Amino acid sequence: MLTRSLSTFAALWLAAVSASAQRIPAKPLPAQPGHLVGKYIARGVQIYVCTVKGGMSEWDFNAPEAELFDAQGAPFAKHYAGPTWEAHDGSRVTGKILASEPAPKTGAIAWLLLSAESSGSGVLAGTRFVQRLNTSGGVGPSGPCPTAGIERRVEYTADYLFYK
Structure with a gap:
């Protein structure tokens, strides 16, 4: 009985590890991840603007x-252009894309690994990497756009992980 329980536990554990590994691509992981500051759930929009290039109109991020x-479920930070994440304690991180991996979910924005520069003191101070995973939605409109300068706001969700 004990042997069967251990075998069942081992099989379940291996299945969980395998499933987890399939959700996280190897490329966007930090080479030396360091200390995980935290994992946070983002809800918001990706904003696209209609631009004219060479006589053709298109949607640009x-x-x-x-x-x-x-x-x-408590608010932690806001995320805006830069890309920047600003925690409610005033600490801030600005990222630069190091790696991008197509999301496994259709219609979802890419999974990213970003290097980070932090400012201020607080929870995000000293952050070296930011990772965006488990995205849903956010992909920009396709095809030509009607009028230069108009915006489309596309809802998305994602998990953001911050590493020191």
């Missing part, structure tokens, strides 16, 4: 606009 929440 402009900026994100989202709120990040902790595991208990």
Whole structure:
């Protein structure tokens, strides 16, 4: 009985590890992740603007606009152009894309690994990497756009992980 229980536990554990590994691509993980500051859920929009290039109109990504929440649902930070994340304690991180991986979910924005520069003191001070995973939605409109300068706001969700 004990052997069967251990075998069942081992099989379930391996299945969980395998499923988890499939959700996180190898490329966007930090080479030396360091200390995980936290994992936060973002809800917001990806903003696209109609631009004219060479006589053709098209949708270009402009900026994100989202709120990040902790595991208990409490507001943690806002996310905006830069890309920048600003915690409610005033600490701030600005990122630069190091790696991008197509999202496994159709219609979802890419998973990213970003290097980070932090400012201020607080929870985000010293952050070196930001990772965007488990995205849903956010992909810009396709095809030509009607009028230069108009915006489309596309809802998205994602998990953001911050590493020191």
